[in-house]
Amino acid sequence: MPEITSFHGITYNPAKISRFDDVLCPPYDVIPPDMQDNLYAKSEYNAVRLELPKEENKYDAAAERLNTWLSTGVLRQDSAEAIYPYHQTFTTKDGKTYTRKGFIARCRLYEFDKGVVLPHEKTLSGPKKDRLQLFIKTGANISPIFGLYGDKEKLADKALDNFTTTHAPFIDAMDYQHTRNLVWRCDDSTIINQVKSALLDKQLFIADGHHRYETAINYRNLRMSENPNHTGNEPYNFIMMFITNMFDDGLVVFPTHRLVHHLEHFNLNGLLENLNPYFGIQELSEKKKLKEFLALYPHGAFGLVAKDKIFGIHLASDLDKAIPDAMPKEMKSLDVVLLHHLIIGKMLGISQEAQALQTNLNYSKDFDEVFEKVQSGEAQLGFVMNPTSVQEVEAVSKIGEVMPQKSTFFYPKVLTGVVINRIV
Secondary structure (H helix, E strand, C coil): CCCEECECCEEECCCCCCCHHHCCECCHHHCCHHHHHHHHHHCCCCCHHHHCCCCCCHHHHHHHHHHHHHHCCCEEECCCCEEEEEEEEEECCCCCEEEEEEEEEEEECCCHHHCCEECCECCCHHHHHHHHHHHHHHCEECCCEEEEECCCCCHHHHHHHHHHCCCCCCEEEECCCCCEEEECCECCHHHHHHHHHHHCCCCEEEEECHHHHHHHHHHHHHHHHHCCCCCCCCHHHEEEEEEEECCCCCCEEECCEEEECCCCCCCHHHHHHHHCCCEEEEEECCHHHHHHHHHHCCCCEEEEECCCCEEEEEECCCHHHHCCCCCCHHHHCCHHHHHHHHHHHHHCCCCHHHHHHCCCEEEECCHHHHHHHHHHCCCCEEEEECCCCHHHHHHHHHCCCCECCCCCEEECCCCECCCEEECC
8 A cells, every 4th residue: 555665865975974873863852962962073974963953043054964965975866766775783681682674765645544654653743843844944854754564474574685685785883772773775676666566555654753754744735735736746745764564573662661750749658549449569679570570461560660669560450440431442451541541640640731741751761760760859750661562553553543652662763864865
């Protein structure tokens, strides 16, 4: 169903750039100010200067840089249309090494109600306004959307493996995640057609980049309204996407933990009493025991981290008793929904608006950081979670629902600056 195409990608010119490590960066939404400063210091050509400029007139600055880097040969546009196989090799904290394989291509933009490309998380208006201005000024996708499809036979993977095992990558770079990034340029029409054919009957699910995808639709609609000769084949009808198979052996999803803060009348004993009718509660002696507890209960369980105590809690009642509201079973069965709906919302009294604004709720991707922030008093309480599975992402997307924010953390992040796509 999705229309996947090759394109004339814009990449850094190795004749001008000696180390790709110095010029690639994360996507904009995971770049705090100190990292932004460090990336600026790394190179005058670091992609952060396009993705998230420091200048006050940041959109104009990004557009001017993009044009200057192209005219001076720092960036160059490929003469042949290509897709870009992309591998990321990383080692987790527990010592396991994975290689996630995918490819960068263009995908036609579809409204979500068409059922071709589907979201799984809610979005906010602020980031979409920001990205739209960047699209308008630069006329480019600086960073790719991250998309998933399901193919147990791995037809596209096999075609791409035939290419990557016989050709050298043009990017070999280590990044801030201690991940090795290898990228190839594939302009072999036979392989490209095999990949396109393998995805013809698939749905695409957005793993990361919901704001950018919705922004791309808004940008397309804007350009379409300005173009009396619109045909549907203009570059603005497509978005650059990193696409990987949800059956890829290197696809890893990590949890995003929750930190509760600045509740006026928080009482731990009161919370435990409220939890008791629904959850089995077990006091644990150390962090290691919490990891063992969550491994024992992969669904419907959380670690509850207080200043001086650690608890493992697991759902011990009927799910409909815990969440009596009318809701699809695919949603009710999600740990993030159970946590946000019953515990954070009803028991702790943090409204959906407060959750969205992070008035009393923050997030952490690091298990140890949860304990550090609770011990320091920065947070009153931490909830340590198991990861959402890829299968749960697929199930929720297919019924047209979306999960709470920060429900998934697909690791590692796809880098910005690997390939840039013109949308004008």
